[in-house]
Amino acid sequence: MTGNPSLARELLGAELRRLREAVGLRVEDAAVILECSTAKISRLETGKGRPYFRDVRDLLNAYGPAALARIDEFRDRVEASSQPDWTDRFKDVSQAEDFSPQLALDGGGRFLTLERDATELRWYEPDFIPGLMQTPEYIDAIRRSAVPDQSVERRKRFVEFRLQRQREVLGGRNRPAITSVVSELAIVRRSITRPSVMKDQLQYIIDSLENAWSWVDFRITPLEREPVEALGGPFFILRFANPVLKDTVYLEGREEPDYLDAESDVERYEKMFDAILRSSLSRAASLRRLAAEVRSLAGAPDSPLPDLPEES
Numbered sequence: 001m002t003g004n005p006s007l008a009r010e011l012l013g014a015e016l017r018r019l020r021e022a023v024g025l026r027v028e029d030a031a032v033i034l035e036c037s038t039a040k041i042s043r044l045e046t047g048k049g050r051p052y053f054r055d056v057r058d059l060l061n062a063y064g065p066a067a068l069a070r071i072d073e074f075r076d077r078v079e080a081s082s083q084p085d086w087t088d089r090f091k092d093v094s095q096a097e098d099f100s101p102q103l104a105l106d107g108g109g110r111f112l113t114l115e116r117d118a119t120e121l122r123w124y125e126p127d128f129i130p131g132l133m134q135t136p137e138y139i140d141a142i143r144r145s146a147v148p149d150q151s152v153e154r155r156k157r158f159v160e161f162r163l164q165r166q167r168e169v170l171g172g173r174n175r176p177a178i179t180s181v182v183s184e185l186a187i188v189r190r191s192i193t194r195p196s197v198m199k200d201q202l203q204y205i206i207d208s209l210e211n212a213w214s215w216v217d218f219r220i221t222p223l224e225r226e227p228v229e230a231l232g233g234p235f236f237i238l239r240f241a242n243p244v245l246k247d248t249v250y251l252e253g254r255e256e257p258d259y260l261d262a263e264s265d266v267e268r269y270e271k272m273f274d275a276i277l278r279s280s281l282s283r284a285a286s287l288r289r290l291a292a293e294v295r296s297l298a299g300a301p302d303s304p305l306p307d308l309p310e311e312s
Contacts, residue, residue, distance in 0.1 A: 004085070004113060004116050004117050005080065005081055005082070005083045005084070005085040006047070006085060006087065006112070006113040007047075007113050007116075007117050007245075008077060008080040008081040008083075009047035009048075009049075009050075009051060009081040010046070010047030010113070011047075011077070011242075012047070012051055012056075012074070012077040012078065012081055013044055013045040013046055013047040013048075013051075014045070014047070015074075015077075016044065016045055016056070016059060017045040019059075019060070019063045019067045020045075020059070020063060022063070023063050023064055023067075025062070025063070027041050027042060027045075030059060030062075033058060033059060033062045034055055034058060034059070050081070050082065051077075051078050051081050051082070052078070053074075053075060053078045056074050056077075056078055057071060057074075060074060086164060086168060087112055089164075090157070090160070090161040090164065092157060093154075093157050093158045093161045110259070111250055111257065112165065114238050114245075114248055114250070115165075115169060115236075115238065116168055116169060116172075117240060117242065117245065118176050118238040118239060118240055119174075119176055119177065119239060119240055119241045120176055120177045120178075120237075120238070120239040121169075121176045121177070121178045121179075121236065121237070121238060121239075122178075122179045122181075122236070122237040122239075122270075122273055123179075123180055123181070123234065123235065123236040123237070124181045124182075124183075124230065124234060124235055124272075124273060124276050125180070125181070125182045125183070125186055125234045126182070126183040126185060126186060126230060126233065126234060127183070127185060127186055127234070128142060128186055128234075129182070129186060129187070129201055129205070130180055130182065131162060131165070131166075132165070132166050132169055132170060132178075133166075133180070133204075133205055133208070134162060134166075134201065135197075135200060135201045135204050136159050136163060137197045137200065137201070138193060138197055138198070138200075138201040139158070139159045139162050139163075140155055140156075140159055141192060141193045141194070141197050142192060142193070143155050143158055143159070144192075145192040170212075170213065175215065177215075178215075178216045178217065179216075179217040179219070179273075179277070180216060180217065180218045180219070181218075181219045181220075181221060181273070181276055181277055181280055182218075182219075182220055182221070183220075183221050183223070183226060183230065184220055184221060184222050184223045184289070185223060187202060187220065187289070187290060187293050188293070189293075189297060189300070194302050195297045195300035195301070195302055196297075196302045198297055199294050199297035199298065199300075202290050202293055202294050202297075203294050205218070205290060206287055206290050206291060206294070209283075209287060210287070217283060218283055218286055218287075219277060219280035219281060219282070219283060219286050220280060220281050220285075220286040220289050220290070221276060221279055221280040221281070222279075222280075222281065222289075225279045225280075226276075226279060227275050227276060227278075227279045229271075229272040229273075229275040229276050230276050230279070233251070233252065234251075234252045235249055235250065235251050235252070235269055235272075235273075236249065236250040236251075236252075237249055237250075237266065237269055237270060237273060238250065246261040247261065247263075247266045248260065248261045248266070249261070249265055249266055249269045
């Protein structure tokens with residue numbers, strides 16, 4: 001049983017849909033059983049609606065003796081689906097419109113659900129420090145650049161959300177295997193970050209990889225060695241031990257994110273990732289490259305961010 005309430009709702013809904021289809025009933029038939037709208041059944045079966053045990057019990061009864069025999073199992077599923085979740089505290093900043101006004105800096109609710117239950121994460125990031133590795137100051141600088149008219153309080157909420165996401169994924173009991181590949185461009189200070197912010201960000205990655213993140217395989221792809229597969233933007237590959245969940249490729253973009261879970265698509269992106277990985281520095285050499293960049297930033301003047309007003 002997953003400890004992720006959002007995923008528990010999805011799994012519960014998927015099983016209810018499977019049981020309904022197995023006995024040849026339509027969504028409309030299930031709606032008649034519960035004396036409700038078809039929209040409620042659709043939300044229940046897609047994991048978007050809160051499940052109530054009495055509704056699940058009535059559906060199992062209608063789906064036959066074999067389904068009803070699993071009532072204790074489904075009682076546990078409903079209970080797991082109803083537990084409070086950390087993402088509930090951040091719904092104001094974890095929705096798609098807040099992630100993708102100009103830059104898709106993460107996925108919305110679906111991505112968070114998948115990320116936490118993945119047993120393996122592989123990602124390629126050509127432009128930014130990966131979200132799970134960012135410092136508060138770096139998060140805020142990127143956010144200011146992406147959404148310059150956003151209030152200070154709103155940006156603070158986004159920083160709090162991003163840091164909690166890091167704790168949930170990197171500090172949880174069931175940590176996924178992670179292979180992180182970034183382009184050399186991602187570690188070079190540009191106009192959107194102050195030299196001190198970038199220097200502290202890179203030093204944070206070095207310190208973490210040598211200690212708390214010793215299990216993370218971190219690589220840098222030098223610009224002169226980037227293969228053609230590195231062109232086209234960032235992507236994530238998420239793999240799952242749970243057979244109910246399909247391995248998925250998540251694509252970030254300037255507008256809406258995209259999810260690919262066809263086996264052929266996942267295999268295609270795995271080959272792309274492997275090609276990028278082969279062109280990358282070793283983990284040890286990547287750490288040395290980070291250290292060299294930290295040294296180069298040590299004496300850089302710390303001027304204000306361009307085109308953004310300084311805050312008191």
